[in-house]
Amino acid sequence: MFPSMIGVSLRDSKGVPQVKSVTGNKILRILKANGLAPEIPEDLYFLIKKAIAVRKHLQTNRKDKDSKFRLILIESRIHRLSRYYKSTKQLPASWKYGTAVIA
Incomplete structure (x- = not known):
């Protein structure tokens, strides 16, 4: 699942407007830290x-x-x-x- 899709699903289902304001990091940085980032941008x-x-x-x-x-x-x-x-x-x-x- 791509970062934009994760952001859309969090916005629509959980009501999180911006992940960065909640976590302090962008979605892609969180995925990279856990080794889950996509190979191709x-x-x-x-x-x-x-x-x-x-x-x-x-x-x-x-x-x-x-x-x-x-x-x-x-x-x-x-x-x-x-x-x-x-x-x-x-x-x-x-x-x-x-x-x-x-x-």
Whole structure:
């Protein structure tokens, strides 16, 4: 479960508006301290998930030029984010977006 989902469920079910104001730490820091943090940052994960969905759509709709263009934009956003996360050491330097990541 991702930090944003944890925050939403705490807000909706328990009435906790901000976890940081209660605990003094953000949700991701709490997860990292307990060794439960996700391997890939959340925003990058959801961009990869979106790219997979667009690729699947393009397999059945090959002439959809707008989706091809949007896939290029999504993948460029993935590359930009991965470059940032590599420079801040949140991703390993050897991490690459490609078919291995998608599978």
